[in-house]
Amino acid sequence: MMIALYRRYIREVLALAAPYAATDQQLEASVDALVSGPINLSLYRAALEWNLSQDYVRAKTNEDTDLREWRLTDLGKAKQEG
Amino acid sequence: MKKVRPEAKIKTLADAVQATLWELLTVAMDGREKPMTYVQARAWLLADHSVETSNAALSDWYSWYGLWLRSERRKSIVLQAQAELAQADPSKSLEELQAFGQVLFTSESIEEKDAKAFSEVWRASEKALTRKQAKEQAELDREIRVKALDLDARKVAILEKKAAMADAATEIVNSDASEEEKSSKMKALFGIGA
Numbered sequence: 001m002m003i004a005l006y007r008r009y010i011r012e013v014l015a016l017a018a019p020y021a022a023t024d025q026q027l028e029a030s031v032d033a034l035v036s037g038p039i040n041l042s043l044y045r046a047a048l049e050w051n052l053s054q055d056y057v058r059a060k061t062n063e064d065t066d067l068r069e070w071r072l073t074d075l076g077k078a079k080q081e082g
Numbered sequence: 083m084k085k086v087r088p089e090a091k092i093k094t095l096a097d098a099v100q101a102t103l104w105e106l107l108t109v110a111m112d113g114r115e116k117p118m119t120y121v122q123a124r125a126w127l128l129a130d131h132s133v134e135t136s137n138a139a140l141s142d143w144y145s146w147y148g149l150w151l152r153s154e155r156r157k158s159i160v161l162q163a164q165a166e167l168a169q170a171d172p173s174k175s176l177e178e179l180q181a182f183g184q185v186l187f188t189s190e191s192i193e194e195k196d197a198k199a200f201s202e203v204w205r206a207s208e209k210a211l212t213r214k215q216a217k218e219q220a221e222l223d224r225e226i227r228v229k230a231l232d233l234d235a236r237k238v239a240i241l242e243k244k245a246a247m248a249d250a251a252t253e254i255v256n257s258d259a260s261e262e263e264k265s266s267k268m269k270a271l272f273g274i275g276a
């Protein structure tokens with residue numbers, strides 16, 4: 001149940017940021033703001049991996065900032081809106 | 083039928099209602115000393131908007147709405163800064179403006195500065211980058227020139243050596259030495275069979 005929440009929160013944060021991408025730090029901090037209590041980093045990482053495996057999210061390094069940035073894929077947007 | 087999440091019910095309320103709910107939970111209004119508690123806000127939702135919800139759902143919505151507000155504020159600043167930049171430098175392409183917008187959106191200090199300041203900082207950094215690139219190019223040009231001169235000097239040295247060998251060979255050929263001696267001297271000159 002908890003990991004399902006984390007998976008959803010990750011997509012919600014990225015949907016809020018769209019059309020922009022969120023950095024690793026922004027994504028984690030925003031998910032932290034959504035979960036009740038302190039963030040469980042193991043669950044968070046597993047949830048991120050799961051979203052990646054489902055092709056709901058993608059990461060790319062921004063050449064201007066050298067920071068990894070996350071955004072929803074079209075599949076992720078559809079999942080979010082569905 | 084898909085189950086509607088509890089906090090999603092609040093998210094579907096009109097924007098103005100959600101904004102009011104946020105204010106009620108965040109600031110003291112209507113003569114109150116403190117913002118509303120979740121219990122009071124639930125009673126308000128039920129009485130004024132016929133929405134029944136739980137404290138947990140309200141808490142989830144409150145966290146989400148706070149993030150939404152911050153995100154919208156950032157987007158608004160980014161849009162303003164993009165407009166400022168486009169106005170200050172009309173040659174900027176859409177891709178350049180989008181790249182600028184993305185960097186700005188992820189900037190830590192975005193909420194502490196105004197759009198104009200960001201636009202100016204970006205342009206200044208671009209100029210600095212251009213200056214740096216020009217300096218690097220000049221350095222590269224200088225290195226290429228030095229290498230070209232060095233190459234020319236080596237070519238001249240090789241040509242001079244060849245000319246000297248040709249002179250020596252002519253001298254051997256025109257000498258009174260026997261054919262055997264000439265052959266031996268030629269081989270020595272050109273380093274053959276040593």
